[in-house]
Amino acid sequence: MKKEDPLLEVSKLTLDYHLGARQMRALDRISFQLEKGEIMGVAGESGCGKSTLGLAIIKLLPKIANIRRGEILFKGRDLLKISENEMNQKIRGQKISMIFQNPQNALNPVFTIEKQMTDILRVQEKYKNREPRSSRYFREQAIERLKSTGIADPQARLSNYPFEFSGGMKQRVMIGMALSSGTSLLLADEATTALDVTIEAQINRLIADLAAEYGTSVLYISHNLGVLAELADRIMIMYAGRIFEMGATADLFDSPYHPYSAALLESLPSQQTRGKRLLSIPGFVPPLDQLPKGCSFHPRCPFAEDICKKEVPPLEQVTSGHFSACFLDRKRGRQKWQWI
Amino acid sequence: MNTTPSKIISNQMSLTPRWTETVSMAFRSIVKVKGGLLGAVFISIMLLCALCAQWISPHDPDAQNILQRFAGPGFAHLFGTDYLGRDIFSRIIYGCRIAVLVAFGSVTLSSVVGVFLGVIAGYNEGKKFDYFIIWLFDIVRSFPQIILALAIVAVLGPSLVNVVVALAFTAFPFYGRIARAQTLSVKEADYVKAAEAMGQKPLTIISKHITPNIMAPVIVCLGMDMATMVIWESGLSFLGLGVRPPTASWGIMLRNGYKYIQVSPWMILWPALAIAFAMIAFSLFSEGLRVALDPKERNR
Amino acid sequence: MLKYILKRVLWVIPTLIGVLIILFSLTYMLPGDPASAMLGPRATPELVEELNSRLHLDENMPVRLGYYLLGIAKGDLGTSVWSGYKVSSLISSALPHTALLAVCSLGISAVIGVFLGAFGAIRQNSPISRIVTIVSLLGVAVPDFVAALLLMLLFCVKFPILPAIGAGTEGGIGDIALHLILPATALGIGWVGYLSRLTRESMVDVLEADYIRTAKAFAIPQRSIAYVYALKNAIIPTITVIGLGVGKLLGGAVFVEIIFSRPGLGKLIVDAVYARDFPVVQGGILVATVLFVLANLLADISYGFVNPQIQYD
Numbered sequence A: 001m002k003k004e005d006p007l008l009e010v011s012k013l014t015l016d017y018h019l020g021a022r023q024m025r026a027l028d029r030i031s032f033q034l035e036k037g038e039i040m041g042v043a044g045e046s047g048c049g050k051s052t053l054g055l056a057i058i059k060l061l062p063k064i065a066n067i068r069r070g071e072i073l074f075k076g077r078d079l080l081k082i083s084e085n086e087m088n089q090k091i092r093g094q095k096i097s098m099i100f101q102n103p104q105n106a107l108n109p110v111f112t113i114e115k116q117m118t119d120i121l122r123v124q125e126k127y128k129n130r131e132p133r134s135s136r137y138f139r140e141q142a143i144e145r146l147k148s149t150g151i152a153d154p155q156a157r158l159s160n161y162p163f164e165f166s167g168g169m170k171q172r173v174m175i176g177m178a179l180s181s182g183t184s185l186l187l188a189d190e191a192t193t194a195l196d197v198t199i200e201a202q203i204n205r206l207i208a209d210l211a212a213e214y215g216t217s218v219l220y221i222s223h224n225l226g227v228l229a230e231l232a233d234r235i236m237i238m239y240a241g242r243i244f245e246m247g248a249t250a251d252l253f254d255s256p257y258h259p260y261s262a263a264l265l266e267s268l269p270s271q272q273t274r275g276k277r278l279l280s281i282p283g284f285v286p287p288l289d290q291l292p293k294g295c296s297f298h299p300r301c302p303f304a305e306d307i308c309k310k311e312v313p314p315l316e317q318v319t320s321g322h323f324s325a326c327f328l329d330r331k332r333g334r335q336k337w338q339w340i
Numbered sequence B: 001m002n003t004t005p006s007k008i009i010s011n012q013m014s015l016t017p018r019w020t021e022t023v024s025m026a027f028r029s030i031v032k033v034k035g036g037l038l039g040a041v042f043i044s045i046m047l048l049c050a051l052c053a054q055w056i057s058p059h060d061p062d063a064q065n066i067l068q069r070f071a072g073p074g075f076a077h078l079f080g081t082d083y084l085g086r087d088i089f090s091r092i093i094y095g096c097r098i099a100v101l102v103a104f105g106s107v108t109l110s111s112v113v114g115v116f117l118g119v120i121a122g123y124n125e126g127k128k129f130d131y132f133i134i135w136l137f138d139i140v141r142s143f144p145q146i147i148l149a150l151a152i153v154a155v156l157g158p159s160l161v162n163v164v165v166a167l168a169f170t171a172f173p174f175y176g177r178i179a180r181a182q183t184l185s186v187k188e189a190d191y192v193k194a195a196e197a198m199g200q201k202p203l204t205i206i207s208k209h210i211t212p213n214i215m216a217p218v219i220v221c222l223g224m225d226m227a228t229m230v231i232w233e234s235g236l237s238f239l240g241l242g243v244r245p246p247t248a249s250w251g252i253m254l255r256n257g258y259k260y261i262q263v264s265p266w267m268i269l270w271p272a273l274a275i276a277f278a279m280i281a282f283s284l285f286s287e288g289l290r291v292a293l294d295p296k297e298r299n300r
Numbered sequence C: 001m002l003k004y005i006l007k008r009v010l011w012v013i014p015t016l017i018g019v020l021i022i023l024f025s026l027t028y029m030l031p032g033d034p035a036s037a038m039l040g041p042r043a044t045p046e047l048v049e050e051l052n053s054r055l056h057l058d059e060n061m062p063v064r065l066g067y068y069l070l071g072i073a074k075g076d077l078g079t080s081v082w083s084g085y086k087v088s089s090l091i092s093s094a095l096p097h098t099a100l101l102a103v104c105s106l107g108i109s110a111v112i113g114v115f116l117g118a119f120g121a122i123r124q125n126s127p128i129s130r131i132v133t134i135v136s137l138l139g140v141a142v143p144d145f146v147a148a149l150l151l152m153l154l155f156c157v158k159f160p161i162l163p164a165i166g167a168g169t170e171g172g173i174g175d176i177a178l179h180l181i182l183p184a185t186a187l188g189i190g191w192v193g194y195l196s197r198l199t200r201e202s203m204v205d206v207l208e209a210d211y212i213r214t215a216k217a218f219a220i221p222q223r224s225i226a227y228v229y230a231l232k233n234a235i236i237p238t239i240t241v242i243g244l245g246v247g248k249l250l251g252g253a254v255f256v257e258i259i260f261s262r263p264g265l266g267k268l269i270v271d272a273v274y275a276r277d278f279p280v281v282q283g284g285i286l287v288a289t290v291l292f293v294l295a296n297l298l299a300d301i302s303y304g305f306v307n308p309q310i311q312y313d
Helices: A051-055 A085-091 A113-127 A135-148 A165-179 A197-214 A225-231 A249-254 A259-264 A305-310 B007-049 B089-123 B130-140 B146-158 B160-186 B189-198 B201-238 B249-261 B265-295 C003-027 C034-039 C046-052 C061-073 C087-122 C127-141 C144-158 C171-206 C210-217 C222-234 C234-261 C267-275 C278-306
Strands: A010-019 A022-034 A038-042 A066-074 A097-098 A185-189 A217-221 A234-239 A242-248 A314-319 A322-324
Touching: A010 A051, A022 A066, A022 C087, A038 A051, A038 A225, A051 A066, A051 A185, A051 A217, A085 A113, A097 A165, A097 A314, A113 A322, A135 A165, A165 A197, A185 A197, A185 C127, A185 C278, A197 A217, A197 A225, A225 A249, A225 B189, A234 A259, A242 A249, A242 C061, A259 A322, A314 B146, A322 C003, B007 B089, B007 B265, B007 C034, B089 B130, B089 B160, B089 B201, B089 B249, B089 B265, B130 B160, B130 C003, B130 C278, B146 B160, B146 B201, B146 C003, B146 C234, B146 C267, B146 C278, B160 B201, B189 B201, B201 B249, B249 B265, B249 C144, B265 C127, B265 C144, C003 C127, C046 C234, C061 C127, C087 C127, C087 C171, C087 C234, C087 C267, C087 C278, C127 C171, C144 C171, C171 C222, C171 C234, C210 C222, C222 C234, C234 C267, C267 C278
Parallel strands: A038 A217, A038 A234, A097 A185, A185 A217
Antiparallel strands: A010 A022, A010 A066, A234 A242, A242 A322, A314 A322
16 A cells, blocks of 8 residues: 655755854754644744744745755645745645734734635635635635634624734634635644633644644644643654654653653653652753754753764654654663653 | 865855844944934034034124125135124034023923923822823923914013923923823832832832833933924024024024025025034934833844 | 723813913913003003903903903904904914915825835835935934925025915916925925834834734735735824824924915914914914814824724723
């Protein structure tokens, strides 16, 4: 049986930010694949390049970003070689959508929800070169979209301004804009971070349900491993612009290969850690233009050996479908990292 | 060892964009921060002219010379002479005095009165006194500023002091509103609450804890207002409702220039340039102040 | 929204009463005997007495204030001391000139300023962005009455191609427009500079906002992002400024009308000040102030429409 081509295949994506005379590597040889309908969680502390990855895929990087090499194959085509025009006409908002971290500012404050939603639907129609439709059609489409996200009384809510919605409701509106049956890939950048825990769970449920319904793949970026555990099929752990570990969620949670992943898991509250002190990793993520030589994690890693300070560990497959970038993991096998 | 010439060149090539970037960044920061410095230098020049007018100016600003009327710029008279044969350069220098006096005088007067009223009103938020002060501010702000100043000078009679008073009167509500709004936010701060809890008197709290902490936006406003005051002083003097002739004021010089516009362009051009110089000086300075005092701007 | 508008409108009433009190007390503060001050040194005692009783100057202050307010309430702004004309008729013949000047210079400079600023923000480091910098510097450095003098020097004396004085009312619409060019330019140039800089600054901020990124992520075309999504946000601070600007404009009109001898409200007031014709001064200032108050009211209300999130305090 021939395996289906992956929906998204990122290979060796390397990207720099230029800030004045400073140059920093925000993404370093990022390679991964995303299957159709799969939910991939991207985790890591802030400043590790998670958001940059999302913006790179939908090609909305700030001007100071400079892609050095690599490719982003989406349905077999390299997005990096697609013109801005084609990106707008065929990809953005239709095939690939993105929802952002802060729903407070993600919607335009001076326009009604109706205007913002129908505008999007209207340009998409236009790009598809279809017959012009009436505004009533778009209005009904917008109502449908809102309804699918569980917003009560969508007809009435359409004429509201964003400030009349709560944070969770705004994120529902965003999801309604982003997800439809045609969406192949959803990039969710810390989509629920700014929300209350109960609302967060509801919104995540909504994303998962809609993605399953439409067969949409999701790249779910979050610093919260607990959320990813419930949501994601696979998880990618990033640190300072590199992938440290990637594997099936259960596998990775059960026995992480990389000490950094282990530390992240140790810092999660759970049944096992009940009554114990949670781990907090000493130190902080280094600024991207001051990365240490060798493995960028070694100054914070209690297990570091000489080789870690000299060479960069490559990302290698350790067991089937499970990748890790550490010199020590293979030596230790599946033995637990004793952080505490 | 392996630093072959071609390698050196290629290294330098890779450095080139960084160099230009550094230069352009440096240039931008000069414009942003040093612009304020430039403004300060310009203002110092004006202050120097104002203080040392009698030593700097080559001629007596009021000495008339009927034989030398309407002279163009030359060696004897750097900027030329006016309709009475007076030396324009000397009059411009002396005009600095009036400009500086009015700018500093009226801005000081209006900001002191405005901040005083605004802080007290803000501290007594919601009380009758507060409403009265807001009402007062709104009344004065209702008038087009220069027209109110004009009316006041018309009533009090044209003189330097009256111009300062009139201009200060039109401007104090603006300081008052800034001070009041700032006080409303500062008054909720923990250090004010702590002082209140310790039983300090309202007057102490206002003078020691509130006033020092609301001054940043007031100071920014001061700089911009000085420019406005210079304009209005010359405007009033231009209308003959400001400083009395024969005092050398840029506005009066413009007034004379307007009368003789057909005869000599210099009588208008020089005072216009002097006003432009003062405007640029004050606005560069206040822009620099704004950037320096605004934490959001500082990090840019 | 309605409550906000109503509150804002009602607040105008006490403010205007205060304005009237100030205007009244200004004349009351006139040094010496107001009648002889108005009539000058050559006034005969009979003339003084006649004026005193005509203006109720022989009564005490509250009574005079009462007469004054009563007159205003009846729409009577008094009579010119010199010409004997009704102040209201003097004003109504002067006002159109000022209104035309103000509307033209503010309207045109607002449109030019906002678009220059928006362009300058969208294409940073472009020639247009540089023009914005130069014009705003010029607007700062050359105040309106100095601009008026320089324009007159250039286009009426050196190259006499434009009319120097009057409003051109005898010559029909073309002549009126011709007479409007220099005064409107003098008044407007500062505004173009100021508004373009203001719009550019707020536009630059807005273009970096999250909701602009959202619009990009949903493939809204670049042009509608800039001129619809961003501009409506960026224009909010500009609108408040335009309301305040009417006051500055009326002030600037005083000088420009004097310089170009336009028979407008500003010239009426200043000429009345020269002639010590205080009823005319009072009436003129009152009308200018009411116009300014109304303009601010309008600006505040339209601000409420542009910015749905306005604080209803």
